[in-house]
Amino acid sequence: MLELHGLSKHFGGVKALDGLDLTVEEGEICGLIGPNGSGKSTTINVICGVYGQTAGTVRFRGELMDGKPPHQRLRAGIARTFQNIRLFPNLTVWQNLWVAQNSHQDIARQGFLPRWLGATRQTRKEIVELLELADLGHKGDDLAANLAFGEQRRLEFARAAAARPKLLLLDEPAAGMSQREIDDLGQRIRRVRESGVTVLLVEHVMELVMGVTERIAVLNFGHRIALGTPGEVQRNPAVQEAYLGSSAPESGPEGGRA
Amino acid sequence: MAYYLGLVQLIGIHTLLGLSAYILMLTGQLSLGQAGFFAIGAYSAGILTVIFQLPILPALFVGALIAAFFAFLVGFPALRVKGLMLVVATIAFSEFVRLFFFNLSWRVPRGDISVGPDSTNGFREIRYFVANGWSAWEITAFVWVFVILVMALLWWADRSRTGAVLRAVGEDELAAQSVGINLTAVKVAAMTAGGFIAGIGGGLYAHTATYVDHLTFTVLLATFAIAYPILGGLSSVFGTLLAVIFIQGVLVEGLRFLGDWRNIVFGLMIIAAMNLKPSGLFDAPTARILKRAIGLDGRGQNGA
Numbered sequence: 010m011l012e013l014h015g016l017s018k019h020f021g022g023v024k025a026l027d028g029l030d031l032t033v034e035e036g037e038i039c040g041l042i043g044p045n046g047s048g049k050s051t052t053i054n055v056i057c058g059v060y061g062q063t064a065g066t067v068r069f070r071g072e073l074m075d076g077k078p079p080h081q082r083l084r085a086g087i088a089r090t091f092q093n094i095r096l097f098p099n100l101t102v103w104q105n106l107w108v109a110q111n112s113h114q115d116i117a118r119q120g121f122l123p124r125w126l127g128a129t130r131q132t133r134k135e136i137v138e139l140l141e142l143a144d145l146g147h148k149g150d151d152l153a154a155n156l157a158f159g160e161q162r163r164l165e166f167a168r169a170a171a172a173r174p175k176l177l178l179l180d181e182p183a184a185g186m187s188q189r190e191i192d193d194l195g196q197r198i199r200r201v202r203e204s205g206v207t208v209l210l211v212e213h214v215m216e217l218v219m220g221v222t223e224r225i226a227v228l229n230f231g232h233r234i235a236l237g238t239p240g241e242v243q244r245n246p247a248v249q250e251a252y253l254g255s256s257a258p259e260s261g262p263e264g265g266r267a
Numbered sequence: 268m269a270y271y272l273g274l275v276q277l278i279g280i281h282t283l284l285g286l287s288a289y290i291l292m293l294t295g296q297l298s299l300g301q302a303g304f305f306a307i308g309a310y311s312a313g314i315l316t317v318i319f320q321l322p323i324l325p326a327l328f329v330g331a332l333i334a335a336f337f338a339f340l341v342g343f344p345a346l347r348v349k350g351l352m353l354v355v356a357t358i359a360f361s362e363f364v365r366l367f368f369f370n371l372s373w374r375v376p377r378g379d380i381s382v383g384p385d386s387t388n389g390f391r392e393i394r395y396f397v398a399n400g401w402s403a404w405e406i407t408a409f410v411w412v413f414v415i416l417v418m419a420l421l422w423w424a425d426r427s428r429t430g431a432v433l434r435a436v437g438e439d440e441l442a443a444q445s446v447g448i449n450l451t452a453v454k455v456a457a458m459t460a461g462g463f464i465a466g467i468g469g470g471l472y473a474h475t476a477t478y479v480d481h482l483t484f485t486v487l488l489a490t491f492a493i494a495y496p497i498l499g500g501l502s503s504v505f506g507t508l509l510a511v512i513f514i515q516g517v518l519v520e521g522l523r524f525l526g527d528w529r530n531i532v533f534g535l536m537i538i539a540a541m542n543l544k545p546s547g548l549f550d551a552p553t554a555r556i557l558k559r560a561i562g563l564d565g566r567g568q569n570g571a
Contacts, residue, residue, distance in 0.1 A: 057445060080444050080446055080447045083444075083445065088445075088446075096439075096442070097435045097443075099438060100431055100434055104431040107431050108432050108443070108446060109432045109564065110444035111448065124425070124428065125428055125429045126423060126424060132428075171446070172446060253474060
């Protein structure tokens with residue numbers, strides 16, 4: 010579904026990504042982990058078109074994405090969340106979801122005027138569903154800025170889902186969350202996948218990554234050092250070394266938040 | 268009475284000017300180009316009624332379209348600059364337009380005299396209303412039909428998805444792109460719509476004033492255009508209307524009895540307003556109070 014081939018991104022002399030190869034299969038939940046500065050967020054930003062890559066290619070469902078601006082990639086089916094939440098703070102929760110309904114089928118089905126100057130029944134129904142999914146049903150008219158932290162995270166997740174993406178990129182969605190919220194997030198991620206969405210999860214919270222993903226790619230210094238099931242990755246000596254230095258203790262990366 | 272009607276016309280026309288900047292400010296663009304679009308609308312509509320002898324409605328419409336076309340052209344380079352740089356770039360545009368009309372001489376004979384823009388002497392014969400025997404009341408009503416139509420349309424758009432998308436772009440461009448909003452299309456569309464509205468305002472201005480010259484369209488006019496939505500706040504189009512009434516009605520005209528002291532009081536009142544109401548006279552809390560007062564509590568407009 011998503012193929013990254015020889016992907017490099019240099020910022021001046023810094024090689025944030027250095028020849029990354031990664032394939033995400035349709036329908037899976039794929040984890041992307043690695044120490045700080047290993048290039049995880051850069052990968053997401055290059056996939057979404059926020060940064061252009063220095064070298065290499067991004068293919069999505071066989072189609073070359075190079076040079077396409079972010080909004081076209083979203084319409085092709087790639088949605089994302091941000092590491093530091095980026096909602097529209099002075100819009101209501103409802104409006105945050107409303108502006109994000111940008112998938113192609115959506116545009117074709119509604120006429121121009123109903124879409125821009127009205128709200129079709131379908132639009133309303135979908136937003137109500139998204140609100141319920143995010144447990145924000147009673148907060149539709151609140152400003153996004155006034156939500157609690159966990160609610161903002163849920164809204165951002167729902168906003169990404171509002172475009173009905175085929176691939177969802179989650180950039181550290183569990184950062185700053187309590188244990189209960191992390192469990193809840195894990196269930197949301199599984200539910201999204203059950204609805205047919207492929208997920209690429211960048212995360213530092215190991216129990217979430219180990220718990221929900223089928224495959225994990227490990228980055229260090231901008232390239233992939235390991236790829237496998239959560240169990241394989243945990244036992245991989247190169248991964249243990251990257252995370253913990255050369256004399257890795259037995260626990261490996263599994264012990265909580267690396 | 269004619270004096271007050273003239274003031275009411277001016278308030279209407281300046282409301283259009285302010286709204287043209289309002290729609291741009293929703294997308295986070297601060298433009299001093301509105302004076303240029305206003306000038307294009309004024310000269311174009313004037314030339315159409317005077318030289319081509321069109322009726323007022325098509326003249327206004329075509330003048331606004333020409334202004335919108337130039338706004339569309341300005342919209343693309345404007346995408347590359349933001350904040351202060353956009354302000355500077357759009358000042359350059361307004362000055363370019365002003366100097367163009369400063370030099371434009373297009374006289375055609377009409378009976379014993381010649382009519383049309385006469386470069387430094389201005390454009391003096393925009394007498395459509397007088398020639399057709401419109402009363403001051405009729406002219407005032409005519410102006411306000413446009414003001415009400417534009418306000419109603421913008422108010423409606425503002426409450427619908429259009430408004431949310433414009434505001435989303437103004438709040439966070441990266442997030443807006445990431446949810447699939449085409450920044451180029453939204454910003455250029457806002458610029459074009461703003462140019463159209465300023466163009467209508469300009470056309471109405473030329474015909475109510477019967478005389479325009481390049482000095483009408485200086486940076487001061489552009490500053491007024493953005494001062495209205497800044498003072499009125501961006502919560503709704505009514506803020507801009509209130510700000511125009513406040514500035515043109517209360518400050519500029521109402522303080523005339525103070526003579527030269529007026530400018531000092533004018534300055535003090537602006538400073539006071541900006542300190543007491545930093546997000547505009549008609550900010551969100553004020554809007555809520557007013558809504559409650561007239562029995563609309565503002566909740567549930569989206570059925571959520």
